[in-house]
Amino acid sequence: MSEFFIRNIWLVILLPAIGTVVLHFFGRRIGQPIAGWIASTMIGLSFFVGLIAAVPLFQGTAEAHVAHVFNWIPALGATAELLWDPLSALMVLVVAGVGTLIHIYAIGYMHGDERFTRFFVYMNLFATSMLTLVLANNFAVLFVGWELVGLCSYLLISFWYVRPSAAAAGKKAFIVNRIGDFGFLIGLMIIFSTFGTLSYTTVLDDPGKLLGAGTATAVGLLLLVGATGKSAQLPLYVWLPDAMEGPTPVSALIHAATMVTAGVFMIARTSSIYALSDTASIVVATIGALTAFYAATIAMAQTDIKRVLAYSTISQLGYMFLGVGSAAYVAGVFHLMTHAFFKALLFLGAGAVIHGMSDEQDILKMGGLWSKMKTTGVTMAVATLAISGIPPFAGFWSKDEILSSAFARGGWWVVLWAIGLVTAGLTAFYMTRWFVLTFLGEPRWDDGIHPHEAPKVMTVPLMVLAALATVGGLINTPFKAGLEHFLEPSFKHLTSAPAGATVWLLAAVSVAVALVGIGVAWRLYSRTDRAEETWTWSIPALWRRMGHAYYMDDVYGTLLVAPGKLVAAWSAFVFDKKVIDGIVNGTGTIVRRIGAALRPLQSGFVRSYALTIAAGAVGFVIWFLATGGL
Amino acid sequence: MTELVLFFLFGALAIVGALAVVFAKNPVRSAMGLILTMLSLAVFYVVQSAYFVAAVQVIVYAGAVMTLFLFVIMLIGVDRSEDLKERIPWQRPLRYVLGLVVLGVVVAVIVGNDWSWVTGISNLTETPVGSAEAIGEGLFTKWVLPFEATSLLLIVAAVGAIALAYFPAKRKERE
Amino acid sequence: MTVTAGWYMTLAAVLFSIGALGILMRRNAVVMFMCIELMLNAVNLTFIAAGQELRDLTGQLAVFFVLVVAAAEVVVGLAIIVAVFRNRKTASVDEFNELKG
Numbered sequence: 024m025s026e027f028f029i030r031n032i033w034l035v036i037l038l039p040a041i042g043t044v045v046l047h048f049f050g051r052r053i054g055q056p057i058a059g060w061i062a063s064t065m066i067g068l069s070f071f072v073g074l075i076a077a078v079p080l081f082q083g084t085a086e087a088h089v090a091h092v093f094n095w096i097p098a099l100g101a102t103a104e105l106l107w108d109p110l111s112a113l114m115v116l117v118v119a120g121v122g123t124l125i126h127i128y129a130i131g132y133m134h135g136d137e138r139f140t141r142f143f144v145y146m147n148l149f150a151t152s153m154l155t156l157v158l159a160n161n162f163a164v165l166f167v168g169w170e171l172v173g174l175c176s177y178l179l180i181s182f183w184y185v186r187p188s189a190a191a192a193g194k195k196a197f198i199v200n201r202i203g204d205f206g207f208l209i210g211l212m213i214i215f216s217t218f219g220t221l222s223y224t225t226v227l228d229d230p231g232k233l234l235g236a237g238t239a240t241a242v243g244l245l246l247l248v249g250a251t252g253k254s255a256q257l258p259l260y261v262w263l264p265d266a267m268e269g270p271t272p273v274s275a276l277i278h279a280a281t282m283v284t285a286g287v288f289m290i291a292r293t294s295s296i297y298a299l300s301d302t303a304s305i306v307v308a309t310i311g312a313l314t315a316f317y318a319a320t321i322a323m324a325q326t327d328i329k330r331v332l333a334y335s336t337i338s339q340l341g342y343m344f345l346g347v348g349s350a351a352y353v354a355g356v357f358h359l360m361t362h363a364f365f366k367a368l369l370f371l372g373a374g375a376v377i378h379g380m381s382d383e384q385d386i387l388k389m390g391g392l393w394s395k396m397k398t399t400g401v402t403m404a405v406a407t408l409a410i411s412g413i414p415p416f417a418g419f420w421s422k423d424e425i426l427s428s429a430f431a432r433g434g435w436w437v438v439l440w441a442i443g444l445v446t447a448g449l450t451a452f453y454m455t456r457w458f459v460l461t462f463l464g465e466p467r468w469d470d471g472i473h474p475h476e477a478p479k480v481m482t483v484p485l486m487v488l489a490a491l492a493t494v495g496g497l498i499n500t501p502f503k504a505g506l507e508h509f510l511e512p513s514f515k516h517l518t519s520a521p522a523g524a525t526v527w528l529l530a531a532v533s534v535a536v537a538l539v540g541i542g543v544a545w546r547l548y549s550r551t552d553r554a555e556e557t558w559t560w561s562i563p564a565l566w567r568r569m570g571h572a573y574y575m576d577d578v579y580g581t582l583l584v585a586p587g588k589l590v591a592a593w594s595a596f597v598f599d600k601k602v603i604d605g606i607v608n609g610t611g612t613i614v615r616r617i618g619a620a621l622r623p624l625q626s627g628f629v630r631s632y633a634l635t636i637a638a639g640a641v642g643f644v645i646w647f648l649a650t651g652g653l
Numbered sequence: 654m655t656e657l658v659l660f661f662l663f664g665a666l667a668i669v670g671a672l673a674v675v676f677a678k679n680p681v682r683s684a685m686g687l688i689l690t691m692l693s694l695a696v697f698y699v700v701q702s703a704y705f706v707a708a709v710q711v712i713v714y715a716g717a718v719m720t721l722f723l724f725v726i727m728l729i730g731v732d733r734s735e736d737l738k739e740r741i742p743w744q745r746p747l748r749y750v751l752g753l754v755v756l757g758v759v760v761a762v763i764v765g766n767d768w769s770w771v772t773g774i775s776n777l778t779e780t781p782v783g784s785a786e787a788i789g790e791g792l793f794t795k796w797v798l799p800f801e802a803t804s805l806l807l808i809v810a811a812v813g814a815i816a817l818a819y820f821p822a823k824r825k826e827r828e
Numbered sequence: 829m830t831v832t833a834g835w836y837m838t839l840a841a842v843l844f845s846i847g848a849l850g851i852l853m854r855r856n857a858v859v860m861f862m863c864i865e866l867m868l869n870a871v872n873l874t875f876i877a878a879g880q881e882l883r884d885l886t887g888q889l890a891v892f893f894v895l896v897v898a899a900a901e902v903v904v905g906l907a908i909i910v911a912v913f914r915n916r917k918t919a920s921v922d923e924f925n926e927l928k929g
């Protein structure tokens with residue numbers, strides 16, 4: 024059976040696609056909530072197929088398999104081919120698995136929404152696109168998936184499009200992504216011109232043969248630009264906080280667990296190219312570390328329950344970039360997986376809170392929800408501990424593997440390790456603040472709100488994810504590097520995870536830092552009984568700036584958006600009106616003038632015509648005589 | 654010898670008739686000139702052993718067609734002279750020039766005397782006699798298709814002419 | 829000197845150019861028609877002469893057909909002239925210039 028599914032791995036993509044089409048055409052008739060169950064089933068089946076197809080890979084007995092679906096653009100080396108190897112298998116399981124849980128949750132969350140079925144059309148379409156992206160065997164199919172997930176992100180962020188802020192957020196996401204895609208495309212073009220094809224088998228097998236160090240750096244940096252856009256790193260992260268306008272399941276699925284990890288996945292996939300260029304790898308890791316720190320500081324000052332998580336996502340993605348940048352690909356992918364678990368959990372929990380609080384999203388107006396929403400509270404506590412890096416929860420193992428790999432490389436990498444360490448403390452701080460302000464302390468909510476627990480269809484996925492966040496980390500510990508062995512065939516230039524006493528020492532240090540962060544936040548916030556920030560680092564100005572994300576949006580607006588609008592206005596009113604219309608109308612005028620000039624030839628006098636005919640005939644004869652031909 | 658005399662005599666007559674066609678003020682005189690030319694040409698046909706064609710030329714062309722012309726001239730009115738005012742003055746010199754050029758060109762072709770491009774010749778050794786038998790034989794074997802086509806053409810022309818004449822102009826009805 | 833085919837053809841050329849001149853010169857529609865007939869006759873003479881030269885009966889057969897077609901053409905053309913004349917009461921072609929642009 025595994026053989027069958029491996030050969031027909033495209034089923035994984037087809038199943039949610041069927042869901043999309045069926046719900047698109049028949050959604051209205053199927054109605055809620057059956058449409059939601061159909062969508063969840065399709066993606067659940069994808070997970071199932073992936074699981075069975077992955078069994079030989081688990082046993083370590085299978086080779087990477089390329090499934091050929093159809094010929095597409097042979098000239099580019101772009102055929103519709105899917106690659107089934109440990110890395111893509113892991114991604115499929117994470118995407119489809121977490122995705123199924125989120126789909127089920129969304130049945131409850133989106134209950135009563137007017138466009139319920141349309142929501143699931145988009146969700147299944149997203150699943151199709153993301154699975155295409157991770158299963159691709161050449162850059163062209165990857166890019167197709169890449170663009171499609173961007174489209175779905177736009178559709179789902181601006182789902183409640185009647186709200187202007189939602190529509191604007193959707194546009195912002197798409198446009199910023201496009202900027203990243205520009206770099207990505209140029210990188211692909213360089214790849215194509217060097218290798219003559221876009222297929223992974225040719226390009227990634229041994230790129231060193233054709234790719235010099237300089238070109239490899241260029242390609243690496245250009246692909247990084249694309250990854251920065253998709254995975255919200257500096258400087259193209261600005262769309263992610265605004266993307267919280269979308270429904271919470273969207274935030275959980277796309278902007279936490281799956282789409283934003285596409286950039287990390289892409290860098291991991293092209294690891295053999297990054298191995299050729301130290302410069303590019305250092306840039307990747309540095310951007311990751313800096314973004315992690317930067318986003319963590321902003322998260323500390325946010326008061327919207329989802330925005331804290333949004334900046335947290337950006338920060339954790341920074342960790343993943345740090346991981347793949349230091350050639351610790353397994354660590355980076357491992358953190359991708361654990362982050363999917365606890366971040367999706369956090370978002371879904373936030374959604375449960377929002378749902379129970381009648382759409383209130385300001386954490387300063389919450390508090391004391393522990394007694395009212397037990398299940399949510401417990402799962403959120405688990406998630407907070409996981410993301411803070413407390414053992415034995417999942418986040419500890421993955422984050423620490425990244426940090427120790429960075430440390431082990433020495434030199435500049437130690438600086439990055441230090442940044443990552445500090446950020447870990449900040450992470451623990453702001454997550455604890457988030458949890459405490461929401462669930463503990465005295466109730467601070469407005470009158471008329473009656474917090475209640477979410478229905479089973481929402482809390483069961485929470486519990487499943489909490490379980491995963493607890494034990495998920497154990498698949499790759501210094502005791503037994505299970506994931507590393509599993510992923511080994513996918514990465515040819517693997518630096519094996521460091522082991523030994525240093526690792527434990529570093530681990531102890533990071534746990535200590537995390538505990539400090541938790542402790543500080545606990546002291547500061549657990550006694551808050553007023554709906555305002557009671558402690559602002561004694562520097563109100565700095566705190567305000569952090570709260571407004573350092574006003575980066577305004578900076579971009581003045582630097583980039585305003586000139587763009589000027590160019591657009593010039594093009595429309597000057598260039599289009601005067602030049603283009605001038606040419607078109609001018610052509611018409613010229614034709615008319617020529618016609619007027621030629622009109623007198625038709626005088627109406629037969630004899631003039633006869634003269635012309637005779638002259639023409641004579642001309643012909645003379646010509647024939649002159650050229651001697653007939 | 655005989656042929657030479659005939660050539661010069663009837664050639665001159667033919668040219669006189671042609672000039673009459675072009676330069677006579679009275680259309681009837683033009684028609685007469687044309688008949689003279691046609692008869693001269695009939696003589697030339699006989700000289701060249703095209704007996705049947707000569708006969709047809711006299712009977713049909715000079716006899717029937719020219720009679721038709723005369724009928725029409727009679728109908729249209731012979732005493733009406735042309736409107737002498739010249740409307741396109743710049744054409745006058747051009748005409749004469751063109752006439753001369755046409756003549757020059759054709760003569761050049763003849764003087765060149767190159768017959769090699771003609772196709773479909775049967776290459777007999779002696780000049781064929783254009784008797785009724787010979788013409789008939791060619792007409793109904795090798796050239797039967799054009800024969801049938803032209804007979805169709807004649808019917809169509811006759812019907813067309815009748816149609817044109819039968820339906821009077823609308824203006825006449827209103828009068 | 830003998831009369832060769834070339835002589836006849838020269839004569840025909842002269843007749844042809846006289847006819848061409850006539851078309852360009854005259855304004856009476858019927859006379860223009862007669863000039864066309866003149867040109868056709870000149871062509872007939874050419875055909876016969878060529879038939880003589882090339883020793884083929886095709887020349888005379890061609891004349892036959894030209895004759896027939898010319899007759900048909902005269903019939904229709906004169907019918908048109910008569911019809912037009914009924915409307916306009918003039919046979920001068922310069923008057924019929926409605927088709928100018």
